[in-house]
Amino acid sequence: MSGRLASEYSTWKKLQQTYDVQHARLILKDLFAQDPNRFSKFSEEYVDPTDKNTTFLLDYSKHLITQPILDTLLSLAREAELETYRDKMFAGEHINTSEDRAVLHVALRNFDDFKIQEACGSWKGYTGKTINTIVNIGIGGSDLGPVMVTEGLKPYAKRDLTAHFVSNIDGTHIAETLRLCDPERTLFIIASKTFTTQETITNAESARDWFLAAAKDKAHVAKHFVALSTNTKAVTAFGIDKANMFAFWDWVGGRYSLWSAIGLSIAIYIGYDNFEQLLKGAHGMDKHFKETPLEKNLPVLMAVIGVWYNDFYGSQTHALLPYDQYLHKFADYFQQGDMESNGKFVTKGGQRVNYQTGPIIWGAAGTNGQHSFYQLVHQGTKLIPADFIAPATSHNPIANSKHHRILLSNYFAQPEALAFGKTEEEVRKELGNGASEALVKSKVFEGNRPSSSILFPLMTPRTLGALIALYEHKIFTQGVIWGINSFDQMGVELGKVLAKNILSQLNQPSDVTGHDSSTTGLIHYYQKHRKE
């Protein structure tokens, strides 16, 4: 984050040379054969420094690394002054330089100075009925975190409460959600850091219209609308009482905000005690990140291994593959977390980078992905590093845990198949003599496809908190190495500005001016065919 080009570091150059000379020889099958202790060397059990019951195992032995390569990768982190920048973040220095802000989501997990009271339960609607539905209206960081965590921690949910999340400006999203709601028993949580986001404000206004069509009296809005924001003025202008506003601060980045008041829907859905456990789990990981030597620092290890593939192997993407249905939104969440943080081509110092920065993050819950895109992961032409994530115990041990054993057998098998593959010789033996050459070749798995495995005892609020913070700090570490500002998001602005201009030109064809022929042609086609 010094803003220097990473490619100028001596360790970067050394890594490039190492890659050039060694990569053809970095074969997982051989690396495992040469060293029977490879697993114990390249795996680490995380034990929460504040709670010994929160643990998970990170196995990074199925990576195309040797100890000297890993040592050089860690030296790269040191040369980029990771430890200094990490300490600056925790100290509240303004490391978000373009916006001149501190980055202090970690302070929110130091929850002694942070309290949000439980808002539902005793909260009554305008006709005196209890609230049984919450609708969080927000987008980006004001949506994805609450969605991912409420899904992830569903087994802890209060069963008498339904939570919906509306994000898309597409009227279908709010319309379909409102069909499921009773205005007398629904609490709308308007979540927006800025309270100026077009999608959120438009959806909130439509929700308010829908509510008032039933409740009639504007005074009832106070019982059914609360706001989570940093912008008191805009909240009150919308008509939400200041007393119904849960505030937070500009040093909480949108994609790091589920720990703040933005987490209200989570706290209501799973109860405040469980929300506090989530924060504590993240706090434990913060402590680990802050205090553990880089050699054993899990987010740092994940980060530097990611840099190895991203910048030297030329991998374009990174897959997140949770073998846990509850985590089916995990990849969606970290698409924003990672890609909005590290999808930058300019360093903090304003230089164009001459290397790759943030990877494309994608993924789906196992085993669904296996029946969809794993063909390419196993036999395609691209190298796709992947994280396999699973709980040892399921919250739903139905059929004597038969489902879970089958799920986990796949969780263990896929990384094994990716790493070790299947040789031509093995295929030939299996098919016998008559098999065509083409068939033999098509059944070969080259292997040597790397992955990490993360295995934890049971999905608890505390474990999920630790896992999220693990990835947050991985993203931070990579941003420091690449010299970019991981905490602004200038790249989302241009499209917004153009959309605003186009919105004012949608009436008739003669209004459409100042565009290229493609954009003009598309708008004209829309104007010809719309029925409103």
Ligand SMILES: O=P(O)(O)OC[C@H]1O[C@H](O)[C@H](O)[C@@H](O)[C@@H]1O
């Ligand atoms: O919370 P809000 O101010 O409504 O912002 C919602 C989202 O807006 C933009 O898309 C930003 O790029 C995101 O980082 C942010 O999370």
